[in-house]
Amino acid sequence: MASPAEATGSLAPEASKTGAGGGDHLASLRAELARRDLHGFIVPRADEHQGEYVPARAERLSWLTGFTGSAGAAAVLPEKAAVFVDGRYTVQVREEIDLAQFEPRHVTEEPLSAWLKENLSEGQRIGFDPWLHTDSQVQQLRKAVGAAQGELVACETNPLDAAWPDQPEAPLAPVILQDLDFAGKASFEKRAEIAAKLKEADCHATVLTLPDSIAWLLNVRGGDVPCTPLPLSFLILGDDGVASWFVDERKLSDAVREELGNGIEVRDPSGLADALDALGARKAKVMVDPASAPVWVFERLEAAGGEIFKAADPCQLPKAQKNAVELQGTRNAHLRDGAALTRFLSWLDREAPAQITAGELSELDLVRKLLSFREGDSRFRDSSFETISASGPNGALCHYRVSSENDRRLGTGELYLVDSGAQYLDGTTDVTRTIAIGEPSAEMRDRYTRVLKGHIALALARFPKGTNGGQLDSLARYSLWQAGLDYDHGTGHGVGSYLSVHEGPQRIAKAGSTVALLPGMILSNEPGYYKAGEYGIRIENLVTVVEQGLQPGEDRAMLAFETLTLAPIDTSLVERSLMTDIEVAWLDAYHLRVREALLGQLEGEDAAWLRKATQPLAS
Template sequence: MSAVSPLHTHGAPHVTRLAALRAELARLGLHGFLVPRADEHQGEYVPTRAERLAWLTGFTGSAGNAVVLRDLAAVFVDGRYTLQVATQVDGGLFARIHSADQAPSDWIAANLPAGAKLGYDPWLHTPNEVEKLKAAAEKAKGHLVAVEGNPLDAVWADQPAPPATPALPHDIAHAGVASADKRRQIAAELAKAGEDAAALTLPESIAWLLNIRGTDVPHTPLPLSFAIVKADASVSLFIDPAKLGEATRRHLGNEVSVSAPDAFLPALAALGTAGKIVRADPATAPVAVFEQLQQAGAKLVRAADPCLLPKACKNPVELAGSREAHRRDGAAVTRFLAWLSREAPKGTVDELTASDRLEAFRAESGLLRDLSFDTISGSGPNGAIVHYRATEATNRVMQPGELYLVDSGAQYLDGTTDITRTIAIGQPSAEMRDRFTRVLKGHIAIATARFPKGTTGSQLDALARLSLWQGGLDYDHGTGHGVGSYLSVHEGPQRISKAGNTIALQPGMIVSNEPGYYKTGAYGIRIENLVAVTDAAEVPGGERPMMGFETLTLAPIDRALIDPALLTPEERAWMDRYHARVRETLAPLLDTETSTWLEDATRPL
């Protein structure tokens, strides 16, 4: 588990920092300022230089916003982080608000004084966000104002330098398709749409397109950069040239020109001056990109990043790599579960010890590049906190009669993994077994789903919830997110959730299958495997071709928590088939003691 940066230390002088920011805002003639948890690339993981929200407020979660006015300030988080924000943020300095109760835009509309100027950094917000914020400021009879230079950066005296780690080639043996072929594919799409170029600001898209990877941010192997891809298949890459060694420059080739990041806006302006038709994604690109293109006279097309969909649909080499990564990862997780079954009943295993041990088992392969996110290791009531992260202050020893939830993942050159298992420590209660089995029924429903072409994840979501709904229960997170190929563990544009989604599931997409149930103050349950969308075999007597899912993740599901009486014969058969596959695939990779444990853990229901 990665260490917490010193800027995250609880009890840091946030009073002084807030006062310094307010003084700088007054100097600039601003009444307030927006501080999102974002960098110029709108990524989930940001370099320490961009941890502005954490520096100002103390809040270290992966999503949130702050609004600072002259006399008021607030921090907004979603349901994953309500407990965390209460422990990290001084309530005397910042109101701590659940964004479902009051969105930042609503708070601004209620609290910004008439005539006041509310500043924002146009590199840290998308047009979609700014439209809502602008409407809120106008509702308060105030003004939303883009600022040149971030005033928070002006008062952050020891702000870290931008990351300068090398960008490295991602071998064709793992990528499956050459960068030149990907560039031609994207160029053909642009040409077909009558567009001259697309501005790319998501490092994941650029990493995929150019077959490069890096270590600029935690847990996601990205080199931070911008790019312009053109309809002639050439690419202008904007990255610190010091990050590119001779091998990477050779890999990029002559059709990729390299400039420093500060040349990105002038290059966009040149496209505008030439009257080019340029695509930019209003959901992911910063406002600064749109402003530059519009001011320069470009014909601006607001449309999705052209790399998103082809990146999401994994090629055969990437799918084969993912299967291999999941075999390797499943063996490590299984060794961990066997270790836990021996050690937890002794009453000596705590959450931090467990997550460290799991990482160590993964590292023993010699192929682990990083975790794919900070491990969620929650026992008893901590397991009910959906995005819990154990700290020295919250760390609990596992106790008999409790549940332990561990959600973890790994980055390997051939694939990205994400798995959650819930384990009974000692004897579980009847209620725990009931809830767990209902979650399992939902998991099996997704795993075995058949659906026609054009089906979206939001149309499948209810399958995962039906058994819980029948018991008057539910969970408040999505059922599945996309996963990259040695890229981000949270990848769009597809997902499985209640929220509407227009992106149809397509063969090659990898998504998580993770229904859950959480009883506040008591326990949490989640069962997560990754699945790949496939062209399913024909349904006997069917009239239309169907698609389905191939389960990639391989590790036992705790039989002690399953109530077989609640399962249908088909569900029991699926569970037994899955466990047989886990046993047959992983046993050759395990030591004798773990293999013996696995034999028992996967015996038929």
Template sequence: MADLTSASASTAAASLSTEGKLDALRQELARRGVEGFLVPRGDEHQGEYVAPSAERLAWLTGFKGSAGFACVLQEEAAIFVDGRYTLQVRHEVPESVFAPRHVSDEPLADWLDGRLKPGQRLAYDPWLHTEEQVRRLEKTTTALGASLVALDGNPIDAVWGDRPAPPKAKIRPHDLALAGRSSAEKREELGAQLAKAGIAAAVITLPDSIAWLLNVRGGDVAHSPLPLSFAVLHADGGVEWFVDPDKLTPEVTAGLGNAVAVETPERLADSLGRLGKAGAKVMVDPSTAARWTFERLRAAQAEVVAGADPCLLPKACKNAAELDGMRRAHRRDGAALSRFLHWLNAEAEPRAGTDPVSELEAAERLAAFRGATGELRDLSFDTIAGAGPNGAIVHYRVSEETNRPLGDGELFLCDSGGQYRDGTTDVTRTMAIGRPSAEMCRRFTLVLKGHIALARARFPKGTTGSQLDALARYALWQEGLDYDHGTGHGVGSYLNVHEGPQRISKLPNTVALQPGMIVSNEPGYYKTGGYGIRIENLVAVTESPKREGEERDMLAFETLTLAPIDRRLVELDLLNREEAEWLDAYHARVRAEIAPQLDAAARVWLEAATAPLGS
């Protein structure tokens, strides 16, 4: 390809193929004197959902998953994903251009060994990598005799000719009745904790933390009501909020009060510089904040204290108002999902002379049922509607190119959720289309046994999600089966559908489950080329009353999600008495809370779908 200047490359790359975009990027890297570049799927806030202007990995490679990264060298390039995306990445990314790699089986360090030569320079954008990530990268490059170089300005932006403008969605108040606590109360409490630790300020870079702290919601990214912005929380409870002032509605401005100062995002560097000049102790989260933040504070000679974002834990532990809102949202959402399942039962069964329901049609109809509630603000993520082999792609996203009919004798996996002002939902149901095979029923029941084991769990205070994870996998393990994703993630209150710091996973986690936390319960099984199974409910961590003779304070789970589990796929002989009783009790609760919201035909269907096992 002929040599291009940066400006002309930007124009030319707007309509290039994946290979052409990679060529343009390599020429830009050569112009900057570096031999390689890392392209994460993320933005300056390290969030799961990013604005179109920050979709650099998707623009370069075609990969549309929510996690992954690419490494571009002058002679080779690879894209790294986890177990959720190993099938998807091969559908979306040309392997002749980017070699797909499982990030656990062949991590970046192994791939670079022998490819990144001593003395070469691997570059990165310091806004798009956390402090912890950069430290690991520095160890990797040093071990290879190479160096890691921070670039001023992202080279992809230099060649992305039709890059969208940054978002400017309006920011609105989140009502106190839904938030449960005022912003002033939250800020003063967290500020007092900083003061007690001798810390002058904390830099907050996660938009969901800022939304929670200030009781506001935005719309800068799809599916999460986030205001993209930064904040500095001071020990006196005051906040500097670095946000585009054009986004603020009069209601937000009026409700902020004198203790919140609004500044443009460009002023963040100046604020961090002032903290350094004052010799202040400043806390920043190395796992969520960009390396740029740390470098700016160090350059200003601030005393940087590595610590978790102070909003994470209190945001995760929902108060009574937030839990009540989540229950309302799940009752509303459960009715919408039940209407959809009733429709699907009638429309998807194979019938002569009728066109089969497609994945796209199913996803659109489910969204319409949620929208008909009049309360839906957005989907909480793109609906995963996978028929047959598409269901085995854990984070499958249906498109016109991949759209598939729901075929007779197949399974249909539907993972979906809604954003409502009073709560966020996330639910997966796997349905039989026609007559399922004996293998499908057996493996569905193994997944169900794991789901029930976790739902019924009682555990001592101080227990982490990683200590509970095996409960959901045990039945599968006994038959040599497993799944490659976590069992549970935290969920926000009209915020991110994936929220930390808690999780239920094989991966070690030191954050104990606490009352008020909401997590998903979603074991699964995936047969490549065949079908996928997942059963997901959201559960809230609750205090469990102490029983006679017990010595420890115990916790348990309250199931929030209300929707039928497909009884046609349950192999009764595999369930023990306690498991069967749990499913019957759950279905009785679904009938009691959902049936009154349905019309007569849907109620009749729900009665049958939730009838006691064996009836």
């Protein structure tokens, strides 16, 4: 899954929308702004933790505008309003917002700064919620508003919340402990390692605001947001390894509190301000991540007299490097997930053609069917993201999300793309397969094979220590580039261990992270191709970085990728004449591994189908 889902459909813009988003909600917000002597307000798609998934209470952008994408922002002035999205959502935003009320803008080509310069009058006061913007974001906002001769105002409370009469309550999902059999390292050991890093940086403490960092550090999981097992909270870790955890105590059972131990002090979230004031009073030097922490934390610490040391969240890199127990857990999870996906693919090939011919099988039907195969696993807890089930032209929208409104029935002669994943207690999965429904065209086979060649090139990559994902990205695109083709998403994202399916700091993309790929990191390998209005292709496996050691005749030890995902790749779409012998050997070896790993979990028709689907590629 390259990034969060995108919805689409064939709806025509409406003159007025007053359900989720639209004129009524916009008018309510403007009235509240006027009461506060504000001329405008910035509404990001974010919560206090800057996570990809947010609780219903934090879906402020959707409530105001109707736009349901996973990234974006709105800017509201007395007479004008705009919604800013990236290239993933340019189609979706026009279908979901009221174009009479909001102007859709491309965040890169038509940025917020340019819009403010065009529309903001001198002296106008623009509000923002300091809990919903990072320090880095606010610096950019100040520059943009200042250039327009306006005033940027931090609001003590969010005016949109005051205008939202039925705003959901904050989530209270119970916290559970991540067993050491899955975590591989005790919380006190992790806290000691991070505390040592604080001492190296001459810092007295760090403020952690990313829920996945806190969950990893404390070996806890929760359910406050969709698809990702996170308890929403904040944490301060001292250089002595003692943690103050700011979490709603209603989420904690007595047993969980007892297991946390003496090194973790549980405090109410309302106490965070006092804790930061206390650090400031000590003139403490505090590590805070400017890319993820809300600017409120910076302003509170500075006002109290604290010294801020701006640095990346110290948990992100060690969390990304999975230990041996976590890696074995994710291998086990992929083994079971591969069997579930294979049962689905077997059913699709065996049972679906008659239903498709009769026009009786839709994208949502397939979402439900795939989920039913995964739900039988005792360690299954949730999907790791909303399944992308895309047939025909919907596959060309690389982050398509099916709903009851846009559900499409499959047809013959099409490609079907399914990008899905699961959260298991021992690992997180994410896999994409593209399937031919009926006879594919020569062009489809050509494009599919070029995507497969890119996938194999990355899977076979060997690289020296210090290499980052941006340096490998072109390997996955080379065959497409030779035909004048490309794709507009990244090639690989990091993946957590029963945590977020999108995890930093590692990634593989044209503008990749400068963080070097390190052993134990898990990433996706997912090149693709998308022809607007016709079809989409993506082939995705998860891989982990491994050390290869010094080979005979070599001067330098290399790193490589171990493929974790185990599921057949549709060979009916492969154009053999485009494949090299090395590529064919990789595909045959991969399918042999898949067959040997999964056959013991399958029976009858599913086992027979797997044997057929993993036969060596014909010469």
